[in-house]
Amino acid sequence: MKSYFIPEISKNIFAVGAKDYNRTIFDALIPLPRGTSFNSYLVKGDARNALIDSVGPGFENEIMGKISQLIDPSKLDCLIMNHAEPDHGTAIKTIMSNTNATLYATEKGASMAARFHGAPADRIKIIKDGDKLDLGGKTLRFIEAPWLHWPETMFTYLEEQKILFSCDFFGAHVAYGTYENDVENLNSLAKSYFSEIMMPLRAFCKKGIEKVNALELSMIAPSHGPVYRDPAKILGHYRDWIAGETKKKAVVIYVTMWNSTEEMVKIMVESLETNGIEVKLYNIINAETDLLAEDLVDSRAVVVGAPTVLGSLHPLIMYNLNLIKLLKPPIKYAAILNSYGWGKGAVKQAVEIRESAKIEIVGALEVNGPPLADDQKSIIDLASQLSVKMA
Numbered sequence: 001m002k003s004y005f006i007p008e009i010s011k012n013i014f015a016v017g018a019k020d021y022n023r024t025i026f027d028a029l030i031p032l033p034r035g036t037s038f039n040s041y042l043v044k045g046d047a048r049n050a051l052i053d054s055v056g057p058g059f060e061n062e063i064m065g066k067i068s069q070l071i072d073p074s075k076l077d078c079l080i081m082n083h084a085e086p087d088h089g090t091a092i093k094t095i096m097s098n099t100n101a102t103l104y105a106t107e108k109g110a111s112m113a114a115r116f117h118g119a120p121a122d123r124i125k126i127i128k129d130g131d132k133l134d135l136g137g138k139t140l141r142f143i144e145a146p147w148l149h150w151p152e153t154m155f156t157y158l159e160e161q162k163i164l165f166s167c168d169f170f171g172a173h174v175a176y177g178t179y180e181n182d183v184e185n186l187n188s189l190a191k192s193y194f195s196e197i198m199m200p201l202r203a204f205c206k207k208g209i210e211k212v213n214a215l216e217l218s219m220i221a222p223s224h225g226p227v228y229r230d231p232a233k234i235l236g237h238y239r240d241w242i243a244g245e246t247k248k249k250a251v252v253i254y255v256t257m258w259n260s261t262e263e264m265v266k267i268m269v270e271s272l273e274t275n276g277i278e279v280k281l282y283n284i285i286n287a288e289t290d291l292l293a294e295d296l297v298d299s300r301a302v303v304v305g306a307p308t309v310l311g312s313l314h315p316l317i318m319y320n321l322n323l324i325k326l327l328k329p330p331i332k333y334a335a336i337l338n339s340y341g342w343g344k345g346a347v348k349q350a351v352e353i354r355e356s357a358k359i360e361i362v363g364a365l366e367v368n369g370p371p372l373a374d375d376q377k378s379i380i381d382l383a384s385q386l387s388v389k390m391a
């Protein structure tokens with residue numbers, strides 16, 4: 001019989017999830033340079049056994065194999081569904097079919113478990129915030145955490161061992177490693193994950209982190225990425241990111257067709273840097289969306305370099321401006337640089353998109369063709385105005 005490596009992350013708590021080393025994109029939107037993991041935890045109590053979250057498509061046999069390696073599957077009593085999204089819920093159907101487990105979920109989660117994963121109604125138990133489940137020597141407390149990351153989401157807290165099973169909250173897309181020190185560059189991966197999944201929901205994150213702050217924690221075990229044996233660092237980052245703390249940092253996104261926009265962008269970047277602003281430059285043609293999203297978490301300004309195409313904003317810029325609007329970063333200021341050949345129009349569109357995202361437009365320059373001496377001065381002036389605002 002196939003044998004699996006199953007880390008015991010704490011006494012009688014086993015990581016039985018799956019690692020997807022080959023997945024390259026999430027939500028058909030965000031690149032995954034280091035794959036991802038779908039973490040699931042088997043908690044063995046003296047009286048009952050519980051599984052917290054399951055795994056995504058293609059890993060159903062793996063999780064059943066791991067459960068069977070640890071216990072007789074007929075002895076799995078409880079399946080805790082912190083979140084119904086298919087990356088954590090797809091294996092629910094297989095697990096329910098091969099065990100007698102009762103599924104525990106919030107009220108919204110219960111209907112999603114039935115609709116998305118075919119969970120039978122008579123085997124679902126609806127829980128409320130603060131409800132507890134006694135496994136014998138291990139007590140699970142359920143903490144409703146709506147919109148982290150869907151409306152039905154909750155956390156599960158193991159009282160005796162002070163472990164928070166937070167599902168998407170505190171997650172990172174990385175297949176490698178079990179604990180935080182196993183993962184190089186984890187801060188960057190966790191920040192990128194936050195930007196894509198949690199940043200658009202910061203108002204709910206504020207409520208969620210307050211609930212986490214009230215807990216005594218020895219460990220955070222999310223459902224993507226490594227387990228945190230020392231939660232202080234990731235908690236500190238989350239408090240900053242959720243608060244929307246920004247730096248004197250500008251994200252510059254641009255595309256260029258005949259280099260005129262790029263020349264404008266170069267003048268802007270060098271001026272900003274001279275003024276002490278940290279600049280992160282993305283030519284959208286080559287940019288990795290995960291890195292751009294990560295930089296949006298703590299940038300105070302965005303500079304958009306956009307050529308005009310057929311009297312319109314370049315479509316790649318339009319796409320990225322809409323993406324930024326969806327992610328709702330705490331950016332406060334914007335500047336727009338545009339080069340056009342024979343017709344204007346792009347700046348007006350860019351300004352409208354930025355204003356609808358409630359970002360103050362400090363200035364917008366339209367240049368016919370390449371920037372000449374007067375244009376260079378205007379760009380340097382705009383960089384100065386933006387730098388003053390960002391100070």
Ligand code: FEO
Pocket residue numbers: 083085087088149150168223224
């Ligand atoms: Fe990892 Fe919202 O699912």
